Amino acid sequence: MRSPEIVLKVVGVCRTTNFLTQLHSLTIRTYDTHLAAKITELYFELLPLQTARKLFDEIPHPNLYTCNRILQRFCGKNRYEEVSSLFTSMFSFEKVDHFTLLFALKACSALKATNFGKTIHGLGKKYGIIHSNMFLGSGLIDMYSKCGNMDDAFRAFEEYSKPDIVLWTTLVTGYEKNFKPEEALAVFTGMAMAHCISSDPITLVTVVSACTQLLNLKAGKSVHAHVFRMGYEGSLSLSNALLNLYAKSGSMFYAGNWFRVMEEKDVISWSCIISCCAHNDATDRAISLFDEMIYKGIEPNSVSVISALQACESCCNLNKGRQIHELAFHKSLELDKLVSTALIDMYMSCCSPQEAIIVFDRMPNKDPVSWFALLCGCVKNGMVNKSMQIFCDMMASDIQPDATVMVKILGACSELGVLQLTSCLHSYVIRGGFISNSFIGASVIDCYAKCGSLDEAIKVFERSTDKDVVIWSSMFAGYGIHGQARESIKFFHRMVTDSTVCPNKVTFLSILAACSHAGFVEEGIEFFNIMLNGYQLMPESKHYAIIVDLLARIGELDKAMCLINQMQSRVGVHVWGALLGACRIHQNAEIGEVAARNLLQLDPDHAGYYILLSNVYAVDGKWDDAAELRGSIKERELKKITGQSVVRL
DNA sequence: CTAGGGTTAG
Known part of the structure; x- marks a missing residue:
C-alpha cells in the first residue's frame, strides 16, 4: 500500500493511534497534499491538542484550502480550541486568506479571546485582505462585540467606508447584545439615514429587541408599523421578536392579540406567550396553552417546559408539574440544567421538597443556580438545618458561594438563632471579601440581632465604611427586634442629619415595626405620616398592617377599618x-x-x-x-x- | 469552504 489513494480509503476506516503514527511518517515522506489534509483532520480529531499540533508542524507542505476546510469543520462542531491551535500552526504559511481569518475570528468570539482577535485584525491588515470582502468586516465587528468590546467593534466598523446592510446590522446587534439598547437604536437611525441602505427583516429583529430592553412599547409599535409597510410580516423571527416585545412590556392584551393573528407559529412563539401568561398571573391560561401546544403536535423544547413549570409553580399545581416533569423526562429535557432548576423551583414552591431533592441529586453537573434553587427552597419550606447542610455540601463541591447565596444563608442562620454559627458565617463573609456588599452587611447585622446579640450587630454597623440605606435600615430593625424603639428613632434622626442617605419604604417598615414592637403608638403614626407627606412614599400593605395593628391595639378599631x-x-x-x-x-x-x-x-x-x-x-x-x-x-x-x-x- | 436575527435564568 504505497498509493496515497488507497491509504486515504484506509484512513477512513482505521482510526487507531498506532496506525496514525505509521501514516504520519508516510505522509512526511510522500508530500501528498490530499493525504496531508486528511491526516491533519485526524490529528486534531483524535489526538490530544498538543500532540496534534506537533505532528501537524512536521508536515512539509500543508495546503491552505484544506486547512481552511478543517477549520470550518471544527467551527461547525464548536471545537474552538482546535480551531485556534490549528490556526496558530498556520502562522508559518506564507499567506492565509480571509476564510482562514474568518474561522479564527469565530473561535476568538467563542473563547472570548480579544487579544488574539486583535492579532487577527492586525494580520488582516498586514495581508491587505481586510477590505477584500465584507465577510471579514462583519466577522471582526462580531468578534469584538462578542468579547464585550464595543469601542473596538465601532472602530472596526469605521474602517469600512461603504458598509453594507450586514455590517450595519452586526454593529446594531453588538450594542443590543451588550445591553446598550440606546446605542443600538442610535446606530440604526444612522443606518436609516445613510444612503442606499434600507433595513431588512433581520435588522429589524434586533431593533425590536432593543425596544424590548428599553421596555419602549411606543418605539416598538412604530417598528411594527414599518414591518407592515415593508411587507415583512411573514418573517417568523421578526414576528416572534414583536411578540416578545408585547409580552415583556407587560401588555398581555397586545401579546395575546398578536399571537392570535400571527401567520405562522413555532415553538418559540408558544414559549413566549406561555411565559408571558405565567408571569402575569394568568397561570391557568399558561398551562392550557402548553397543553394546546402539545396537542397541536409542536415539539416542546426546554424553554417551553420551563415556562409551563413556572406557571405550575406560581399556582401550586403539583399534579400538573409532575405531569410536565414526566414529559420532560421522556424528551430528555431534564438534562438541561435550566429545566432541572425549574423543576426544583416548582417542587419547592409546591411544598414537595423531597421531589426537588431527587431532581437535584440526579443532575449530572450542578451549577451555582441549581444549588441556589435548592438552598432557597429548603429555607422556604422551613428546612433551615437542611439548607445549612446544603451550604456546606456546596463548598465541599468546590462551588464558591456568591453574594445572593450568602444573603440567603445568613437569612437561614438568623432563623436558626445560633449565635456561634452567625460569627462563623461572619468570618466567612470577611474572608470572602463580601463585607463591602451592603446587602450582606445588612444580613449580618440582622443575623446578630436575631440571634440575640445587639452589641455585635452595632459593631458591624459602626465598622461598615459605606453606610447606605440598606445598612441603616437593618440597624433600625435590629433595635426594633430588641424592643428598643427609642434607639431606633434616635438612629433615624442621626441618619437624616449626619448622612446624605435618603430613607425608602423598607426603612420606614423597619421603623414602624420597631414602634409597633415597643407599643409606641403615637410615634408610629407620626412616622407613617412622615413617610407619606415628608418623603412622598406610597405605603404598601405591610406598612398598613403595622399601623392597623397599632390603632387596633389601643382600641381604635373603627379608625383602623377606616x-x-x-x-x-x-x-x-x-x-x-x-x-x-x-x-x-x-x-x-x-x-x-x-x-x-x-x-x-x-x-x-x-x-x-x-x-x-x-x-x-x-x-x-x-x-x-x-x-x-x-x-x-x-x-x-x-x-x-x-x-x-x-x-x- | 465564508457574515447579521427570535423564546428561558437566582
Missing part, C-alpha cells in the same frame, strides 16, 4: 390579621367577622384564622357560631401550626 377602606394597594393578609387579632382582645365580633371573612377568602386553608375567629365569637358569647367554625376546621382537616422561637447562645 384606614383599610382608604387603602389603594391590595389589602394583604397581614392587615386583616392584625385587625382580627385586635378584635379578639377588644371583643368586637362585628369588625372581627369582616376581617375573618376577608382573610379566609385570601387563604382558605389557614387554620389560625378559623381559631382566631372562633375566639372572637367565644368572647362575644356566640357559642354556636364558634362550635360550627371549629367543626369546619375538623372537616377540612386543617391543623394549626404551633409557633416556636429559639435563640442559642
